[in-house]
Amino acid sequence: MEQLKKEMESELQKQQEQQELEEQIQQELAKNTALQKYAEQLTNAGFNSSPPSFNQISQNHTEITVPYRNESAEKKIKADYINGTIQNVTLESTPEQKKEEGNILWWLLLLIIIALVIIGWYASYNKKEPLQEHIPVISKPSVDYVTEARRMVEEAEVLFTNSRDKDAYEKVSQALRFYFARKFGIKKELLNTELNTILCGKGDENTYSDVKECLDLCGMVEFAKYKANKDDFGKIVTMAKAVII
Numbered sequence: 001m002e003q004l005k006k007e008m009e010s011e012l013q014k015q016q017e018q019q020e021l022e023e024q025i026q027q028e029l030a031k032n033t034a035l036q037k038y039a040e041q042l043t044n045a046g047f048n049s050s051p052p053s054f055n056q057i058s059q060n061h062t063e064i065t066v067p068y069r070n071e072s073a074e075k076k077i078k079a080d081y082i083n084g085t086i087q088n089v090t091l092e093s094t095p096e097q098k099k100e101e102g103n104i105l106w107w108l109l110l111l112i113i114i115a116l117v118i119i120g121w122y123a124s125y126n127k128k129e130p131l132q133e134h135i136p137v138i139s140k141p142s143v144d145y146v147t148e149a150r151r152m153v154e155e156a157e158v159l160f161t162n163s164r165d166k167d168a169y170e171k172v173s174q175a176l177r178f179y180f181a182r183k184f185g186i187k188k189e190l191l192n193t194e195l196n197t198i199l200c201g202k203g204d205e206n207t208y209s210d211v212k213e214c215l216d217l218c219g220m221v222e223f224a225k226y227k228a229n230k231d232d233f234g235k236i237v238t239m240a241k242a243v244i245i
Helices: 002-031 033-044 095-125 145-161 165-183 192-200 205-222 230-243
Strands: 053-058 061-069 074-082 085-093
Touching (some): 002 033, 002 085, 033 061, 165 230, 192 205, 205 230
Antiparallel strands (some): 053 061, 061 074
8 A cells, every 4th residue: 555655646746747847848938939930920821729749758858749730731840848948949741731732832833834924925915015913812721719729628528538537637728728828819828827817817707717617627637636527527528618609
């Protein structure tokens, strides 16, 4: 029994250290100009971000991936957190997206060649009227943050059905933090304490109370302080869907 208690305490300490590391990385990401430049570029292009993922390679090295997507494509900002600093920030497209972009470039090149041929022919027969070339503006569809947040809650329900309780609670927490960050125009991932502070200052006591209850319960399950159960999970999903509107 004593050995089991020590193992549980050790595991809880590791989880707390991991959360502290991720919070520290989040703070460094928010200050990194290269990453913020890519994030602004993708946001202006109609992409929405999802919560970052962290892959700890060693004690002093963690790989970071921040996914962005719209209705037809997905891109990722990748970086390394080495010895307390953000390094090697890059913007990557998925293989499917790279292939699609290559096809688009070929079609654009073909259209330009055809346009030049038409312009040359028209100019040779009608030199009195100069031809003005109109370049079409290609709009990119975007996914609104409400739809994205609700999708994350639905994903959490699937995780819970598949007995991945901890991941399910974490996904609900991410959905709430993502939704309110976008709603209030904040271009970074909010921590639980930050979101609670913001909502407390908004004066909507019901929303603040529901969100705080959800985040507190999710946090206890994530760090093994509370055992997940179907009734509580159904309750926080219902509250999350009620505020994500």
